[in-house]
Amino acid sequence: xxxxxQVSKSFNLGKxxxxxxxxxxxLQLSRGEFxxxxxxxxxxKSTLLNIIGLLDRPTQGTLNLNGEETTLLDDHxxxxxxxxxIGFVFQHHHLLSAFTALENVIIPMMGSHxxxxxxxxxxALSLQDSVDLCSFSHQPSGSLSGGQQQRVAVARALAMNPAxxxxxxxxxxLDTKSADAVxxxxxxxxxxxxxxxxxxxxxxxxxxRCDKTIQVVDGCVV
Amino acid sequence: MTTRTAPAEIxxxxxxxxxxxxxxxxxxxxxxxxxxxxxxxxxGVGVIVFMSxxxxxxxxxxxxxxxxxxxxxxxxxxxEVSRILAHAEKGLQDFTVQAPLQRAKSIDQWQxxxxxxxxxxxxxxxxxxxxxxxxxxxxxTSRAISVLGxxxxxxxxxxxxxxxxxxxxxxxxxxxxxxxxxxxxDLGLGVGDKLRVTAANGNDNTYLVSGIFxxxxxxxxxxxxxxTIRSAQSLLGLMGGVTSLDxxxxxxxxxxxxxxxxxxxxxxxxxSWIKTNEQFFTAVNAQTTANTAIRxxxxxSVAFGIASVLVVSVVQKSRExxxxxxxxxxxxxILRIFLIQGGLLELAGSLLGSIMGLAGLIIWQQAExxxxxxxxxxxxxxxSLFVSALLLASLTGLIASVAPALRAARLDPVVAIRA
Numbered sequence: 200x201x202x203x204x205q206v207s208k209s210f211n212l213g214k215x216x217x218x219x220x221x222x223x224x225x226l227q228l229s230r231g232e233f234x235x236x237x238x239x240x241x242x243x244k245s246t247l248l249n250i251i252g253l254l255d256r257p258t259q260g261t262l263n264l265n266g267e268e269t270t271l272l273d274d275h276x277x278x279x280x281x282x283x284x285i286g287f288v289f290q291h292h293h294l295l296s297a298f299t300a301l302e303n304v305i306i307p308m309m310g311s312h313x314x315x316x317x318x319x320x321x322x323a324l325s326l327q328d329s330v331d332l333c334s335f336s337h338q339p340s341g342s343l344s345g346g347q348q349q350r351v352a353v354a355r356a357l358a359m360n361p362a363x364x365x366x367x368x369x370x371x372x373l374d375t376k377s378a379d380a381v382x383x384x385x386x387x388x389x390x391x392x393x394x395x396x397x398x399x400x401x402x403x404x405x406x407x408r409c410d411k412t413i414q415v416v417d418g419c420v421v
Numbered sequence: 422m423t424t425r426t427a428p429a430e431i432x433x434x435x436x437x438x439x440x441x442x443x444x445x446x447x448x449x450x451x452x453x454x455x456x457x458x459x460x461x462x463x464x465g466v467g468v469i470v471f472m473s474x475x476x477x478x479x480x481x482x483x484x485x486x487x488x489x490x491x492x493x494x495x496x497x498x499x500x501e502v503s504r505i506l507a508h509a510e511k512g513l514q515d516f517t518v519q520a521p522l523q524r525a526k527s528i529d530q531w532q533x534x535x536x537x538x539x540x541x542x543x544x545x546x547x548x549x550x551x552x553x554x555x556x557x558x559x560x561x562t563s564r565a566i567s568v569l570g571x572x573x574x575x576x577x578x579x580x581x582x583x584x585x586x587x588x589x590x591x592x593x594x595x596x597x598x599x600x601x602x603x604x605x606x607d608l609g610l611g612v613g614d615k616l617r618v619t620a621a622n623g624n625d626n627t628y629l630v631s632g633i634f635x636x637x638x639x640x641x642x643x644x645x646x647x648x649t650i651r652s653a654q655s656l657l658g659l660m661g662g663v664t665s666l667d668x669x670x671x672x673x674x675x676x677x678x679x680x681x682x683x684x685x686x687x688x689x690x691x692x693s694w695i696k697t698n699e700q701f702f703t704a705v706n707a708q709t710t711a712n713t714a715i716r717x718x719x720x721x722s723v724a725f726g727i728a729s730v731l732v733v734s735v736v737q738k739s740r741e742x743x744x745x746x747x748x749x750x751x752x753x754x755i756l757r758i759f760l761i762q763g764g765l766l767e768l769a770g771s772l773l774g775s776i777m778g779l780a781g782l783i784i785w786q787q788a789e790x791x792x793x794x795x796x797x798x799x800x801x802x803x804x805s806l807f808v809s810a811l812l813l814a815s816l817t818g819l820i821a822s823v824a825p826a827l828r829a830a831r832l833d834p835v836v837a838i839r840a
Contacts, residue, residue: 313438
């Protein structure tokens, strides 16, 4: 499903302050696998997620996604692939405040097709239902609580039915109860839809409940 | 049976493209910012609409005033010049050449000339006339006058005398004369009174005042008189001759071109109203240049205003742009979102500005009036002015938003999300 081989990432290439953040990463994730990523701040977790999520390119190495070598794709192809195959959940939900909760879920589908259709509306309502937020669908996203906003962000990440879901500390800003609800939601999605989930967390209890845990230390997977 | 939920039911119009929806929502979200820039654009467009209509009206009014009292083109006989005999020049020393007297004389072959000009497609009316100086005498009082002999059916198409009549009618038969208001006052004349006119050559005749006109100029009203062309020919001793051919053309602004064409075809000097009113045209051109300069600078300031607001908007929306890019929204779509915002800001601003400009014009017309209470001049309020203002403003908005839109499209999603 996801295969990284000899991936390195450096910033400020060719400059005196050049720095290598990731060193020779090898990683394989299978379909439906729920994998926790742990590591101290600044260890390179987010950079790793950005590369797997096709938001950034590795300086060296290859990244295969669903059997497709992505390092040679141009920006447009990467964007399309990202839109269809990958969903993101960020630590700060990052909902679009100009839209309602339901519209936030529709946006990725609408962006892909150009217009809003009945099917999109139906799917968005169904996703809202699955995250137990149907009654809040028409509320401005900014008026929801942190836990509710994060659940909308999960629904939005699932809108395009992605094969890979990248969650960068999605429970980091939530209370224990909300964090548990979000974790259970992601776990259920992974189980029911066969979505591969890469879940960055600092919470060892949550990491223990994942299929496997990757430790990133000083830019290396240990 | 499952119930379908139409996009409209959740507040998303199904006909609205993605980029338009996002652009409109972004603008709506920053209400204060959007209102201020729309207000700025509206003031700029309002100034352009107001000034354009005002200056167009002013120019149209000037042209109308100038052309209701004169022909578009006038053909006059060549002036007499003194020539020194070639063989006598060698033997002459310390000589002066005296300017010859400009006697009233006829245009050579004027009938065939008039027919030739009348046949030109650009020409509307050709009217022959005879003019000369004379003395109007009534009792012990006399006034120097200018006699104009015209063919009423032709000349009155050039100068609408019926509109200028104060008393009597613009009708001329043999021995009828039309006089100005000042001359009528000076000589105590009214419609139906008789007036003796004596020409410099000693000819004289008595005419019946059939009407009194007001040309809108005191000097013209005290000197100008009109009679039939035959009466004038007889009085001025120019039997069968005419001293000028007055011409009107279909396109008043093309008069100079037609005049040059007439000169080229006939060899007779033809002067257009554009040439004889050169100062007026200099003023018109200066006004047009000033108006264009104002429009350009107002347009530029509006464009920079739009660009600066969108640059700020791109900075403010960096995170949203990053999120959209992470969701698979392409650079092209981001570019279009910001271009549409620029176009919409200008469109809304120019619509409001057009209304403001129109309101300004109506208020100006109500406030500025002639002493008699009539409108100072008709304003050129044409739909094309508003349509062109809208199109030009929207285009300006699009162009102004290119740089911010490119900046938004080029944002690195990782950096943007972290912003």
